[in-house]
Amino acid sequence: MDDPAFEIIDATPLCRRLARHRTDEVVMRRGSSRLHLVRHNIAVKRYVFYVLFVAVILPLLGGCGLADRIAGRKQYSVSSEVMEPTIKAGGEVTATQTEGRYVPKLGDVILFKTPMTWGGTGIRIARVIGVPGTAVRCCDGQGRTTLNGNPLEEPYLKEPPASRIAFGPVTVPEGRVWVQGDNRHVSLDSRSRFLDPSNRSKDDSMVLVSSVVAVADLAAVE
Structure with a gap:
């Protein structure tokens, strides 16, 4: 999907x-x-x-929307359930435009241009799980994602475990971020791209920092 x-x-x-x-x-x-x-x-x-x-x-x-435009913000309509329960399908989210100056931060919900190697076009949404230099892996004995060997607490998940797909550890290179949806068992994100046998470069499973167009304001989710 x-x-x-x-x-x-x-x-x-x-x-x-x-x-x-x-x-x-x-x-x-x-x-x-x-x-x-x-x-x-x-x-x-x-x-x-x-x-x-x-x-x-x-x-x-x-x-x-004029007030948001003046503040460098835009509204996006999310039609997919990939970010539930944080953002429900059919909901709207206000996001601050990065203007090409995004600095990766763990936990950010970002909107980004679909990578060419992922297929399709348009803007997608996901949460930053791995920033440059981080080794991402799933899962530990309690079904959690680990970052550099340390378990990541993820209260925003729709349901455990953190992934039904085992992967890693994967070290995130400079200029990219590892992203996953909060609805892990539905979302097609860095995990599925990483394990895709047709993927020539594992780096392509991650999102270019330069392709991040906005950061969602989760306090303004409708």
């Missing part, structure tokens, strides 16, 4: 029109005193507009 791509929920045309709105204005008057007064009035108007925008307009626009 392939993990489907995710749909970006864009801002509405109204939001885009408001985002293009500019408050800059140039006013010319004769006499230095009158010009100073005009500049003062413009500054006051801009300040009032800024306060109203932040306090009133911006919260109202949250539903159409």
Whole structure:
């Protein structure tokens, strides 16, 4: 079962029109005193507009995504059950765009471009289990994933064990991350790619750090 791509929920045309709105204005008057007064009035108007925008307009626009866009965030619709119970199938997640500057962190839920060697296209979602330099293995005697020989506690799993597929240890190379879905017994992730006999390079089972487009905000899951 392939993990489907995710749909970006864009801002509405109204939001885009408001985002293009500019408050800059140039006013010319004769006499230095009158010009100073005009500049003062413009500054006051801009300040009032800024306060109203932040306090009133911006919260109202949250539903159409403009506030998130300003903060470098986007909403994604997740149609697959691979991240359950953390993100249910059909749910939405807000994610912060990495803009090519992602720094791998254990436990991050990331959205990434589908690797060419995985087949398919679009954006996928998974949790970072192994960062560069980490030896990932599963499972120990209690059905847990181990990192550098130490058991990894994973309270987010839909059900134990951490994997029904035994693998590793696999050392994650620089520039890549080992990813797995929280619904381990459904997700096709680094484990299945690693064990795929047609996979010419084991490194291809891992996601390029440069292909990570966003990090999910799990506090904003809907």
